[in-house]
Amino acid sequence: MPSYVAETRKYLPHTPVVWIPNVVEPVCLEKQAHPSAVKDRYRIITVGRIDGLQKQTHILVKAFASLAQQYSQWDVWIWGEVKKTDYYQRLCQFIEEQGLTGRVHLAGTTPAIQDELCQADIFAFPSAFEGFPLALTEAMATGLPSVGFRSADAVNELIVDGKNGILCEDGVSAFAQGLERLMKEPALRSAMGRQAVADMKPYYPEAVWNQWQMLIDEQIQQASRL
Template sequence: MSVPGRLAVVIHALHGGGAERMAALLANHWAGRGRTVTVVTLGEAHGDTYGLAPDINRTGLGLVGHSPTPLHGLWNNWRRLRALREAIRQARPGVVVSHCLETNVLVLLATRRLGCPVVITEHTSLADHRVGPLWRWLRRRTYPRCAGLVVLNEAWRESARQLVGHRPVWVIPNAVRPPRHRRSPGAPGPPGGQRRPFRVISMGRLAPEKGFDMLLAAFAQVARDRPHCQLRILGDGPERPRLQRQIQRLRLAGQVHLAGWVADPERQLVEADLYVLSSRYEGSPVALQEAMACGLPAVSFDCPGGARDVVRHEVDGLLVPPGDVEQLAAAIGELADDPDRRERLAARAAEVCQRFSLEEFFRRWDAALQMVAPS
């Protein structure tokens, strides 16, 4: 049995983010193999960050928005269900692939009695991700109807099984593209004997789960005795005002820069010396993979999820206990002070491209779809 000839990929949007990137990669892969692919987003079709092949059918429902009251929420989700069902019906897919909790629930409700199997994907920890009581109840009621569930790391498999019962659960970590640019090791310092800045970088949505508040607290300890250290955080989100206030309170305005969303982060990654992941929990951290692919060593919390699957302690980075700001600061400081150790870790970092290759990612996804495709 092969991958069906017609497929629908459904996600909330194709703006910046790991889930959105993987959805676009999959759609382009299947289109490149001659399948008829429709990509449906709950948001608008314009303003996509990740490009799609020209032969992919692109449908944007334009139905993402804030619901000020529960009544508005019910009405808006009813509209989304009707529009989503019609878009999927017109696509006539052999299999629907859906991404992220709220979209998964809506797709499973919208496809009732349409006769097409739905493979759902969870990009966040089922145990740690905060879910409101309504969506938690809907997830329990709808997830057992899926044809199968994809999770990003082995640690989530058991909690996924509890949600979907006898349905298959596949572990498929995110993949990383080989970068266009690579970091040059051991860049010389500036002329005149001045000390070269030590550049720490991190990126992700400015949201509580990414733990940038803990990164700032750790960096304040590092910077206290190392005025040449700099921190750049790429990304945007709801936590930005709070993080800006924290930067001012810690007197780090001259050493920390919130750079906002960056279309091509590679150029900034290759100019850095160290990548730090400070998340409270992760799935299969794409930003971490991308940084290491560029040749950056990493310091990461050993947080629930997939960080330890990516960072090999004392091989290509350092893992510290989750949430331990003191240990995070110590690890960053050690690598800032020891360029030989840092470059030894950096020399192995780019192996992440082989360990999380696109080829293996596509092979596992194709096998999952072949398993549930109608005969």
């Protein structure tokens, strides 16, 4: 994200630094989410490895546990590979102890994550930090409002608080409050989801490839003058 340019220049003060983002593929209307639709069951989804340090999966699980009884039509789907068995087992134990088996799904991996995103209503992203979070951008391109942490690098540049999602202060309680705000307001979910799609347009392939082309052309012109 753009904020990393200044950080890079601290270590490479005499080297030109250019920011060009990763590509975010546009999502056709048929594959976009409908977060304000009336459903029998509603889904909070997250995508990322099951991890306690960076991805902080436990924060989502604990935040939902505090809301589950009041919002009985809601479930959580967690998609991602397991890296640390002990951490995964502790999550499973907590889910069972809270009586959330069947509502919090540690779903593993899938080659068709877009099919899962378009069925969801909220994208939860409790990461402590990111570089360029592709999972978040893919969810936003699908039309999902997101909840993340204000302190999380990159996340706090993609989620615009109150516009395309909600940025929370650190901690389980604050994350639960962000989730609840969206859970109880379908119109807000819809409005933020639409804004999220619009905010991803600068990352669409043509825009990004054009930036690369301009950079390459500039380098060629500079070299020709040497």
